[in-house]
Amino acid sequence: AQRVTQPEKLLSVFKGAPVELKCNYSYSGSPELFWYVQYSRQRLQLLLRHISRESIKGFTADLNKGETSFHLKKPFAQEEDSAMYYCAPRIYIFGTGTRLKVLA
């Protein structure tokens, strides 16, 4: 069965601290792998995708095929990073989300 797990419902960090939002998945086939973000009162929007290997707003995500993980990382959190983050290992499969709160 296809499954995606975001183990933390809520992650609180202080401004300037490193952030890692975890995502583990299990299913057959090649993963497509996306991270979506929803800021307060805004729509769900794409943050980054594995295929592009890009860094957006300081975030990166590395695919670890051995661990089947696609964790989202940022070295120095900013208050404006506070939002809900959803991992999506396939275009139409989403995790339950992690709420990131960056404290001043």
Next chain:
Amino acid sequence: NAGVTQTPKFRILKIGQSMTLQCAQDMNHNYMYWYRQDPGMGLKLIYYSVGAGITDKGEVPNGYNVSRSTTEDFPLRLELAAPSQTSVYFCASRQAGTGGEQYFGPGTRLTVT
């Protein structure tokens, strides 16, 4: 461009009533999706469409119907509403061959009592 629009924003239905959630996009995207999100859960795919006249079931299609008569519109029909259909509904669209990025609507919050 308005992007993806959804109406209504909120709705309260009584058990057994029917309604249609509207979704439209003005980006000429061929793929469109309907998701539901229950509290504390991820998005679950209800139905999707790869182009006008073509629709297919997702993970949780029971109790819903869709149609896609034009590229722009993808309405979701609820027949005989049940409390289990209380959820937030999101419509999304994307263009094939662009790396999979979906554009989401603002959502419709539906309560069935």
